[in-house]
Amino acid sequence: MNLPRLLHRSLLLAGAGALLAAGGGALQAKKKDEANPAVSFNKDPYPSTYKPYPGWPTALVGATVFDGAGGRIEGGVVLIAEGKVKAVGGADLTIPEGYQRVDATGKFVTPGIIDIHSHLGDYASPAVDAHSDGNEMTDPVTPNVWAEHSVWPQDPGFSRALANGGVTSLQILPGSGNLFGGRSVTLKNVYARTVQGMKFPGAPYGLKMACGENPKRVYGGKGRLPSTRMGNMAVNRATWIKAQEYRRKRDAGKLETRDLAMETLVGVLEGEILVNNHCYRADEMAQVLDMAKEFGYKVSTFHHAVEAYKIGDLLKANGTCAAVWADWWGFKMEAWDAIPENAGILYKAGACVVIHSDDANGIQRLNQEAAKAQGDARRAGIAIADAEVIRWLTLNPATAMGIDKLTGSLTPGKMGDVVLWNGNPLSVYSRPQMVWIDGALLYDAANPKRRPVSDFELGNPGMGDTK
């Protein structure tokens, strides 16, 4: 895959970027910008407080290892220590002293599963109105809202995604009611008292956008723009024009007040914030790709993308991933042309495939979704190796989310996000047996006390049950 590296998020101060753009070094301009809150502000005001939990050196011995990057090792050894993947190799890999051995003979090891499209926390269980926090449907343009301010860290769904799905990282997106839905947040799938305690350290922000039926239905129903697909595009373009103007004013030192919406959009224009665009139809994806060129930004991933198979070549050329279900179909007009071979045909075209859930149940079976797509591809004459299919759930979403330097594959030095499966994860009969996040054992099927129970479930019937 040729996904361009987009992300340079080390700069905390936007002013530093502006300085570089202006040539840098101009002391007077620097002083002026530092005094200007519209230019010089903290870009990470709700910082991650996540800290890895303690682990112990662990050697998984004898498993079939899918490394997430397309590699497969039979009878492999995976070493986890100090929160990191230490080494991955064959049976001949030396296991240093002090490692606790786990006999994984006949079992399978993968990197932690990553869901690029989840609403856990912003549409939490129970799905009562009081928990409906994913769509700020009072305006079609809300890049000013941040999903992390909606996420309820006690959503019981996180535990199901961990125990049944082996999910270790996930991107929580705003919904698709708006054209610009707001910022996403990427989490480690580790319960915490606060959202900050779950935030994936070093993950870039995303921006949720949406094409098609949803925005035009929501706002058409309110008798306002947009009520059509052309209205969608008109509002999108007008918004990007404003963002460009805002950026020019900022660079010219003419901003006086901050604008949260514009800050997000400028973040996109400057490549710091990744665009996650809900879009079903091929023709609309093509329009969005042109719009991105018109305004100078990049679409990282089209989500749902049920017609991506029609334009695999275009997606490949633009370096844009398609995050898809295996075989959701027909539930709305723009899903009428969904086919189960979507992922397979995309793969064959050389485009970046990601399997996503958008669903608190589906996130528990992303491995099965991938396997279904693999089987349907095979029947269509497209043979895809298991190790490549696992990449759709691991390294590809990590890359699309800008966290591939940190996780997504069993590469020494990356986070110790690892799943031991009790069988081939591409089988309906297999489940996670143990899950490590940053080297800490946070799920063990054999130990009920390594099974998280959210605050909400305390005292409820079935508390601590196998789910």
Place this chain on the structure above:
Amino acid sequence: MSAQSHPPSPWGKGWGWGFGIGVVPPPQPLSNGEGLPSRAISLALAALLGILATSAQAQDIAITNATVVIGDGSAPIAGGTVVVRGGKVVAAGAGVPIPAGIPVVEAGGKWVTPGLVVAVTDLGLLDVEAVDESNDIEGDKGPFSAAQDAATGINPAAEPIAVSRAGGVTRAAVAPLSTNAIFGGQGAIIDLGHDADAVNRARAFQYVQLDEAGARRAGGSRVSAHAILRNALIEARDLARRFGPTVTAGDPRLANAMPERPGDALLTRFDAAALIPVVNGTQPLYVRAERAADIRLVLALKEEFSALKLVLVGAGEGWLAAREIAAAGVPVLATPLGDLPDRFEILAATQSNVGRMAAAGVKVGLGAFGDQPRYAPQYAGNLVGLTKVPGATGLDWGKAFAAISSIPAEILGMGDRFGSLKVGRAGDLVLWDGDPLEVTSGVVAVWIDGAAQPLDNHQTRLRDRYRTPTEGELPKAYEW
């Protein structure tokens, strides 16, 4: 990439019927079971396909060297044979002799199962769920509730039927309708055959919601829903009495008599008449209930209305009341795999729900899963997977398959017609390229009542058009 180097696809243009034999390499030889030379075999294949391509008539057929799944809960039989004559199964199992002269499909170890039976679906009632004009479920602005008859909305040509058929689903129970009340109308039992005649049994059951959603329809509370249900059943009983014994045999809604009714009757005459078979026990009452307490209230209805034939639908907390359900002899069409406390009525939801109810002796089929019927095998396969998870309860393979074939058929009252490959059942067969509960497996061929079925549909044609996405000498619109 490895995907570039595989052999050309066996799907060519004109493979419109999508009949899968020969699709999955190696090509499937067809023999008549008596050692005919290869030319005769290929003629037989051509003849067979010719029949398939021109009609949906029942044909006699034997499938041999298959892994045969009877569907009654028993384990798969390797190297088995299934024989269908006159549209019905005449033999299935190991060591079954092949009648002389019958066309034979050599399955090469592939799997043969009964067609899948999926209960409580919207199949046939809609084309696209979110396109209101194509959706015949939502009748809640109409004047009737219990009297609505799902069979009058069934479109055998609806695309979801074709897609589900290609996924191995051959029979379905269609309900509920969205009405103006707690009643979901009278459900239909259909087959998914490629013909004009889909409805096997109209008005097969009545559907009522005694869950959270039913409470909303009842005016806001479960208390109201229970009062409405009792009043409705009593009005039905009263109307039956006024009609006299002669009208209850057919469709009581259409009775000519128009007896006087009390002025405070709440139900329309049509709705009350539709409930007469329910209160008489000649039409089952499917009750949606999730919370353990709600399930117990449903079971207790028999104390007041002793003739009721109850079926529980959903039963998300059924495991908490499993012994009571088993003791009452009430079968369950359970929503599989729900494990989120998504509503307060399913706080105890767990994927082990089905397994625990079955272990307690409840007759449990899968149903009402709310998404595509073709997912039934995946749900059943997950229940098998649970058997390897410490502390979880699942189903063994045979019982899991029965939960999507014979058990729902029995609950629908059709166990003697279809749902298994026992002798005398309908020739509803599915040939799979592997273990049918495994997510990587797929359907190769389907027969319904012995008639080979086309498996192509909107999706397969899109697949074939876009296998190579770029345009050729003409626009894609010319490739069909």
